[in-house]
Amino acid sequence: MARFFRRSFGGSASSSADYIQSNSIETIPNCPRLSSSYRSAIVEAKRDTANYRQSKTQELVDYVCGKLHIPSVRVVVVDTPCPHSTKDNGRFGGGKLGHYKHLGNCAIEIRIWNLTAMKGQRRAAKSFFETAVHELCHHIDMQLLGLEKSLHTAGFYKRIGDLSRRLGA
Numbered sequence: 188m189a190r191f192f193r194r195s196f197g198g199s200a201s202s203s204a205d206y207i208q209s210n211s212i213e214t215i216p217n218c219p220r221l222s223s224s225y226r227s228a229i230v231e232a233k234r235d236t237a238n239y240r241q242s243k244t245q246e247l248v249d250y251v252c253g254k255l256h257i258p259s260v261r262v263v264v265v266d267t268p269c270p271h272s273t274k275d276n277g278r279f280g281g282g283k284l285g286h287y288k289h290l291g292n293c294a295i296e297i298r299i300w301n302l303t304a305m306k307g308q309r310r311a312a313k314s315f316f317e318t319a320v321h322e323l324c325h326h327i328d329m330q331l332l333g334l335e336k337s338l339h340t341a342g343f344y345k346r347i348g349d350l351s352r353r354l355g356a
């Protein structure tokens with residue numbers, strides 16, 4: 188667990204090394220066969236509340252971390268609209284769907300917003316699942332790959348695709 192707590196997004200000295208490593212790894216290393224039932228419990232569910240999705244996403248994250256032999260991370264799903272900005276014409280100007288964040292006091296969380304930015308409706312299950320896998324891949328970067336900074340490289344997006352497929356997407 189000590190390793191878990193030392194990881195951070197800081198440390199620019201190693202950023203370029205992190206970038207090169209992140210970009211060169213296209214699959215989740217040493218990943219065993221994974222069940223598709225955790226994805227199904229989110230994507231095929233009739234329920235889409237924050238409470239339901241938080242519980243199912245926590246199960247998914249605990250399961251994958253257990254399979255990879257890394258510490259898990261707390262998942263928080265909130266029924267509030269994704270933080271976003273609007274353009275002068277009132278249209279969507281960009282925002283975020285989730286984050287993987289150090290909170291201080293050694294705590295780390297995956298947070299996912301369950302409502303769409305503009306209309307405040309519950310997000311489509313597939314989009315929600317994609318955000319969950321994206322944030323989980325940040326955690327895997329730091330815990331499994333040992334990166335000090337988890338960057339949005341082309342390799343990172345390939346690992347997201349790899350993990351999604353392994354989970355049945």
Ligand SMILES: [Zn+2]
Binds near residue numbers: 321325339
């Ligand atoms: Zn990201």
